[in-house]
Amino acid sequence: MGIADQLAVNPLFEGLPSEHHQTLARIAITRSYQKGQMIFAEGDEGTGFYIIQSGRIKVFKISPEGKEQIFHIFGPGESFGEVAVFTGQGFPAFAEADAQSSLLFFPRQAFVALIRKDSSLALNMLAVLSRRLQKFSALIEDLSLKEVPARLAAHLLYLCEKDLDANKISLDISKGQLASLLGTIPETLSRIMSRMSRQGLIRMKGSHITILDRQGLKDIATEGKKLT
Amino acid sequence: MGIADQLAVNPLFEGLPSEHHQTLARIAITRSYQKGQMIFAEGDEGTGFYIIQSGRIKVFKISPEGKEQIFHIFGPGESFGEVAVFTGQGFPAFAEADAQSSLLFFPRQAFVALIRKDSSLALNMLAVLSRRLQKFSALIEDLSLKEVPARLAAHLLYLCEKDLDANKISLDISKGQLASLLGTIPETLSRIMSRMSRQGLIRMKGSHITILDRQGLKDIATEGKKLT
DNA sequence: CGCTCCGTTGAAACGGTTCAACCCACGTGG
DNA sequence: CCACGTGGGTTGAACCGTTTCAACGGAGCG
Numbered sequence: 001m002g003i004a005d006q007l008a009v010n011p012l013f014e015g016l017p018s019e020h021h022q023t024l025a026r027i028a029i030t031r032s033y034q035k036g037q038m039i040f041a042e043g044d045e046g047t048g049f050y051i052i053q054s055g056r057i058k059v060f061k062i063s064p065e066g067k068e069q070i071f072h073i074f075g076p077g078e079s080f081g082e083v084a085v086f087t088g089q090g091f092p093a094f095a096e097a098d099a100q101s102s103l104l105f106f107p108r109q110a111f112v113a114l115i116r117k118d119s120s121l122a123l124n125m126l127a128v129l130s131r132r133l134q135k136f137s138a139l140i141e142d143l144s145l146k147e148v149p150a151r152l153a154a155h156l157l158y159l160c161e162k163d164l165d166a167n168k169i170s171l172d173i174s175k176g177q178l179a180s181l182l183g184t185i186p187e188t189l190s191r192i193m194s195r196m197s198r199q200g201l202i203r204m205k206g207s208h209i210t211i212l213d214r215q216g217l218k219d220i221a222t223e224g225k226k227l228t
Numbered sequence: 229m230g231i232a233d234q235l236a237v238n239p240l241f242e243g244l245p246s247e248h249h250q251t252l253a254r255i256a257i258t259r260s261y262q263k264g265q266m267i268f269a270e271g272d273e274g275t276g277f278y279i280i281q282s283g284r285i286k287v288f289k290i291s292p293e294g295k296e297q298i299f300h301i302f303g304p305g306e307s308f309g310e311v312a313v314f315t316g317q318g319f320p321a322f323a324e325a326d327a328q329s330s331l332l333f334f335p336r337q338a339f340v341a342l343i344r345k346d347s348s349l350a351l352n353m354l355a356v357l358s359r360r361l362q363k364f365s366a367l368i369e370d371l372s373l374k375e376v377p378a379r380l381a382a383h384l385l386y387l388c389e390k391d392l393d394a395n396k397i398s399l400d401i402s403k404g405q406l407a408s409l410l411g412t413i414p415e416t417l418s419r420i421m422s423r424m425s426r427q428g429l430i431r432m433k434g435s436h437i438t439i440l441d442r443q444g445l446k447d448i449a450t451e452g453k454k455l456t
Numbered sequence: 457c458g459c460t461c462c463g464t465t466g467a468a469a470c471g472g473t474t475c476a477a478c479c480c481a482c483g484t485g486g
Numbered sequence: 487c488c489a490c491g492t493g494g495g496t497t498g499a500a501c502c503g504t505t506t507c508a509a510c511g512g513a514g515c516g
Contacts, residue, residue: 061365061368061369061373063369063373063374063451064450064451064452065451067373069368069369069372069373071365071368082358083358083361083362084358085358086351086354086355086357086358087355087358087359087362088355089362092361092362092365092366093365112351115347115350115351115354116347116348116351117347118347119343119344119345119346119347119350120344122343122347122350122351122354123314123340123343123344123350125354126314126343126350126353126354126357127314127315127316129314129354129357129358129361130310130311130312130313130314130315130357131315132361133311133320133357133360133361133364134311134315134317134320136361136364136365136368137289137299137320137321137364138320139368140289140297140299140364140367140368140371141289141291141297143368143371143372143411144297144371144411145289145291145295145297146291147471147472148471148472174494174495175494175495176494176495183371183372184472184473185472185473185474186494186495186496187472187473187474187495187496187497188471188472188473189495190495190496190497191472191496191497194496194497222292223291223292223293224292375503375504376503376504402462402463403462403463404462404463412504412505413504413505413506414462414463414464415463415464415465415504415505415506416503416504416505417463418463418464418465419464419465419504422464422465
């Protein structure tokens with residue numbers, strides 16, 4: 001499948017005339033990264049943004065003491081780094097390949113020129129950024145208003161919806177990473193998960209989790225019930 | 229000053245040809261709100277967005293137990309509610325007048341039509357949303373990575389920069405609201421502020437705060453130093 | 457005056473982190 | 487083939503920052 005065809009099914013570019021996909025494919029640059037390799041650092045100049053062809057990218061911040069908060073883990077078809085393109089300031093966070101990854105890089109200048117010409121592209125971009133903003137709102141809400149069990153419950157339900165559901169989840173990230181994504185540490189996560197198992201809400205076998213009591217998890221996610 | 233003139237100096241619309249300002253002024257609807265009056269609720273359909281002419285608007289979420297987290301307090305010239313316009317989903321949070329306020333309302337349909345015609349407007353909008361996204365990143369970072377003293381120190385320094393600086397700040401919101409903005413409660417805020425005074429970092433008289441030791445605050449904001 | 461609202465202060469309770477020990481699966485090299 | 491080291495995950499105990507609950511003080515106002 002050519003690059004233009006990939007772009008045609010991306011939320012950012014869907015609905016655009018196909019000659020645009022050609023143009024976009026022309027300005028895109030393919031880049032490969034090893035697991036653990038950094039893509040950009042906080043403060044780096046935002047010279048463009050990325051779309052993921054394959055692999056997985058971790059976007060995160062680091063506190064002075066070295067603690068890391070994962071903002072998001074992006075997979076194939078998703079884009080990141082757009083913000084810096086439009087603010088003209090540096091990247092607001094770090095990005096690192098979480099697995100061997102292949103990315104498409106869109107240089108800022110060329111992309112802005114394109115957007116200037118086609119307002120549908122601009123509207124798509126606005127939609128993507130708006131949705132990201134909503135995600136961030138939810139994350140802020142969770143971090144400040146909810147405690148860890150609620151965040152974990154919500155996340156498990158989310159995973160099982162977006163995945164092929166059926167109450168079976170296979171964690172594709174390490175539990176340490178999941179902890180950071182939830183804004184906590186591995187020890188706490190481990191304790192809470194074992195409490196959830198003990199109460200018959202979930203079953204845990206390695207990185208495979210089965211949801212046994214969906215309603216129970218929902219109650220905890222909304223903090224209507226407490227996890228004893 | 230006419231509405232079109234106000235729009236011309238707004239970040240969203242600056243740099244646009246002045247006939248656009250006329251058009252925008254025509255589709256805008258003026259609305260007034262009393263202090264405490266709700267502008268929209270979380271989940272309400274996003275039929276348009278707002279720009280503040282005068283007054284102050286509080287955007288926040290509420291947890292099931294009634295705790296509120298303020299996301300942002302907007303003042304004259306700022307806009308809010310744009311996200312729902314582009315996602316097509318409901319508003320992600322509540323908005324309420326924090327003082328007698330006059331707003332300009334831009335209906336969704338008309339505005340999108342305008343954006344479709346003029347890509348500079350789209351680019352301005354992208355810049356505004358991107359900057360908001362950066363703000364959110366910072367808030368997430370603060371909430372998850374830093375403790376309350378650091379958040380407070382950072383906020384004080386921020387206020388004193390954006391205001392007429394000179395180390396003097398007059399809190400234009402109540403301390404209870406400031407607490408919610410920082411993701412904490414009035415009691416905790418009070419204790420931390422009195423500790424800061426005791427250490428000679430700030431002086432406090434009612435809602436007037438003087439920064440005495442800027443460097444000291446910076447050290448605490450970056451968590452390089454602790455507040456004893 | 458007495459009411460309410462906001463801010464402050466204290467003591468106790470709680471959720472989460474830290475530190476340390478430990479287990480286990482896995483890969484490596486002797 | 488087994489000893490060894492390594493890294494992820496788990497568990498326990500002490501610790502710490504924040505919240506909770508309760509009481510109190512002062513400012514503003516009918």
